[in-house]
Amino acid sequence: MNSKILTVGDEILIGQIVNTNAAYLGDVLFAIGMPVEKSVTIGDDEKMILDEFKDSLENYDLTIITGGLGPTHDDITKPALVKFFNDELILNEKILEYVTKLFASRNIIMPKVNEGQAMVPSKSKVIWNANGTAPGIWLEQENKVFVALPGVPYEMKAMMEESVVPMLKEKFLSNLDYVLKQKTLLTTGVGESVLNEMIGDVLSIIKNDKLAFLPSIEGVRLRINVKSDTEENADKRVSEIENQIREKIGEYIFGTGNDILEEITGKLLTQKKLTLAAAESCTGGLLSSRITDVSGSSAYFLGGIVSYANEAKIEFLDIKEDTLKNYGAVSEQTAIEMAENVRKNFNSDIGISTTGIAGPTGGTAEKPVGLVYIGYSDREKTYAKQFLFSAFRERNKKRAAQEALEILRKELLQK
């Protein structure tokens, strides 16, 4: 069972947009056992699109096409499909009604061009797009499947999860003689090579299965891939590998799969009926923003202070002028006062703080760019930890916010 990804769009070819869709699709199709063997990106050019369709029909069980489904003149994926499958476009009343309503709900009169979104190839199954106006299209010929999806990442992803993956499992994967399983362990706070060293002899753990280290700014994901004869044996093997890894590096694993650190801390706060406030300097609002990315966070997150100017630290966080004078805004002492006072001023159970040199300028020999202090305070204890990140502003903000959430998670686990 093999797959091909076909990305259509000049903007990808000339590098205006990085093709994250292809990475997402590669990941999903690999996980269900229909690995991508070729990924092709071409422009909005009919001849090239038709050539790729021909190659797909000859060589691949599945081709997923993204892009070129919009309503404007340069979107030609749909007409190309109609031509290739000798089909015609017919009006889908349900989609027309939906698209019309979507515009009405936004108080916008629907531009005429959008009516075309409701036209679909007569031989196709329609894949519902709950988040946009372009429906997906499923077409089959000689047992080969073509799926066309919009290029907007969140529309495409939702359609994959809700419709395409279940349809693919039904079509291709109901009669296999093996089972593939995958599990990802999420770590933060320690690098790839250090994790590798702590785990030790990886091959003796994984044997014929696979373990991949996937580093990113926020941490390293460890992905376990197992192939076995039955569902039960595959699950057992995944557990064996996971347990051996957890024995070595368990304290750095904050979750699995699609877990998100701010959701994990949010659940812990909810379970333990505790409230939180944040005082941010070097993260500049990013920590609060991540906390409030979680739906329902208003139940435990009371708010925060972004104290960029020293006057704001004094006015809203009661940082002592002496502390700023003697130790500086970027110091363990300031981080401690920020965490303690944001807790007191918001009347929350827990306060968390960040202060550091985000860079790229503003560093000194004594306090280099990347130096960050993260403060934690609850009713029993208050402390700050020192970190030295990188020379890059964006990375420093991200890593500081991540470490603050991880400190919070570890404290909450003990409550």
Next chain:
Amino acid sequence: MNSKILTVGDEILIGQIVNTNAAYLGDVLFAIGMPVEKSVTIGDDEKMILDEFKDSLENYDLTIITGGLGPTHDDITKPALVKFFNDELILNEKILEYVTKLFASRNIIMPKVNEGQAMVPSKSKVIWNANGTAPGIWLEQENKVFVALPGVPYEMKAMMEESVVPMLKEKFLSNLDYVLKQKTLLTTGVGESVLNEMIGDVLSIIKNDKLAFLPSIEGVRLRINVKSDTEENADKRVSEIENQIREKIGEYIFGTGNDILEEITGKLLTQKKLTLAAAESCTGGLLSSRITDVSGSSAYFLGGIVSYANEAKIEFLDIKEDTLKNYGAVSEQTAIEMAENVRKNFNSDIGISTTGIAGPTGGTAEKPVGLVYIGYSDREKTYAKQFLFSAFRERNKKRAAQEALEILRKELLQK
């Protein structure tokens, strides 16, 4: 003059790594006038690599191959090139010496396998890799060029800039009879199809040139592509198209090219010597985080309040209890008080605020998910604008932060 990108590596296909190399190469090659027409990713598989080489020789002036040049058994790009060009590997003494020294300087004994890095096809020109052990390879046949580069992004980029681009200009571009030019106009606050309708008859404006609409959550980018006989005429044609578009939708264009909205507002604040403070409810810190993504923002951004709980609105922003009781936290009145009071409490020149129903829960018939008010206040005036975004929390946060920055930009232009 056309190009193809060939990326070799299983890790890209299965989505472990996003293919940022392809975006970089697409950008560079487009800029020098050798646009990428196809970008293909395949695994470390000899047959598929050779098939792609065949396609390259038939259809593309230039093929840039990345990946598969390492020293291990699964790196097969070099042997595949040797096979395809009926060539043989010969030892390059200079590279051997360099690689040996590189390991010595890192205090590592060079593994035997790395000697292979100094073996290159006899017909090739070597492209020096100052940052790693794998040299690049330049091969020509029938006036078609193949360039193989390592997949490590910073090695590849340095080799492109220092060697490959100059070699390409020498080989292909010294005698061209046309010029390509590109310009991107950045808009926010209005959708793709509405922009399309406002511009009207696109074809009468662009004629034989190209205009692409590139939508994202934060706005739509309009990319103009022009081909002309001289540098001067190409620039003139770009200006003509740009001016015609600006006549129709100028008020929505906040910048061009790689401009970033928070940098534009930051520059305006700096020029006009004004300071800013933010009061955020529904954006939860995202607005402050974007403002502080800009290096040097501490000069004009004094800080912000993330007032998630009503108590925080009262305590830090002096929102009247009557306002909250009579109009609610999500209301024009609250947004106005937030903007005005954050300005006064931080003693800044300008205050900006957001309050809304981020969702996905918490909406009512009267105040649906996606309803957002953005407040603006300076010493002369204070007001709030109402928006209705989407059903999605993350998108609502992003769009609200974007609109807040856009309101700020428009106000600053008038100062």
